[in-house]
Amino acid sequence: MDRQQFWDLIEDARTKASQGSDARTVADHATASLAALPREQIVGAAQPLWDLLADSYRDELWAAAYLINGGASDDGFEYFRGWLIAQGRETFERAVADPDSLADLPAVRAAAAEQEDLEDEDILRIAWDAHLKATGEELPPGSFTIRYPRITADWDFDDPAEVRSRLPRLARLHMD
Numbered sequence: 001m002d003r004q005q006f007w008d009l010i011e012d013a014r015t016k017a018s019q020g021s022d023a024r025t026v027a028d029h030a031t032a033s034l035a036a037l038p039r040e041q042i043v044g045a046a047q048p049l050w051d052l053l054a055d056s057y058r059d060e061l062w063a064a065a066y067l068i069n070g071g072a073s074d075d076g077f078e079y080f081r082g083w084l085i086a087q088g089r090e091t092f093e094r095a096v097a098d099p100d101s102l103a104d105l106p107a108v109r110a111a112a113a114e115q116e117d118l119e120d121e122d123i124l125r126i127a128w129d130a131h132l133k134a135t136g137e138e139l140p141p142g143s144f145t146i147r148y149p150r151i152t153a154d155w156d157f158d159d160p161a162e163v164r165s166r167l168p169r170l171a172r173l174h175m176d
Contacts, residue, residue, distance in 0.1 A: 001044035003051065007089040009033060014088055023086035023120030030123070034130035042134055046127035046144040049085070053124075054146060056081045056096050059153035064099035064167055066157045067174050068108060069117040079119035086123050103169035112173040 001009075013029035034042055065072040065080035072080060084092050087105070094101045102108045111118050122129075131139045155162045164171040 001041050001048060003048045006045055006048035006052075009045065010085065011088060014086070023083045024122050026086040027082075027120060027122035027126055031126045031129045031133065034126055035133040037130075037134075039131070039135060042127060042131045043139060043143050045130070046139060049124070049127060050144045050146050052085055052092070053078065053081055054148050056084065056092070057148045057151065058096065058099075059151045059155075060166060061096060061099045062151065062153070063155075063157045063163065064095070064102055064170055065118075067163060067167060067170050068102065068111060069119065070115070075121075076117075076119060078124065079121045082123035083118045083120040086120055100167045100169050103173055108170075109173065 009030055010026065012033060013026045016029040017025040034045055061081075062072060062077050065077050069076060069080060084095055087095075087107070091105065107118065110116075127143070128139050131137065155166070157163065160171075160175060163175065
């Protein structure tokens with residue numbers, strides 16, 4: 001499965017979800033659709049997923065997740081990126097290019113008002129869960145590789161002035 005096919009899977013799952021921004025429901029639909037495919041395609045879905053996680057492993061996006069969720073550990077940042085993938089390709093790519101654009105999303109605004117976290121680890125398991133559902137077996141070892149770039153965050157996510165400077169729209173939602 002290539003990246004476009006992966007995004008098609010996510011978009012199909014989003015259309016099946018009653019609210020396309022509900023990451024858990026998107027993951028459930030993606031898992032079910034993926035489980036109906038041949039084993040090779042299920043296994044092949046793992047690599048584009050992890051490539052997207054690597055592409056989004058950026059300090060400014062981490063800072064956005066930290067601000068939105070009131071903190072973001074390594075796992076928390078991964079789960080935030082899972083939520084972001086469930087929002088679809090356009091939203092994902094816009095957020096990776098400009099993390100402050102997340103302030104435009106209704107789900108981010110609602111989360112700010114309700115002080116809720118935006119994260120989903122279910123998306124991270126769709127290939128694993130689909131393979132298990134279809135075959136009764138775990139994904140084979142070596143089904144994917146992860147190559148995260150080195151993050152050299154040269155700023156403090158807890159510094160209000162720095163956050164306001166780098167993520168002004170998100171700062172207005174979450175700090176004011």
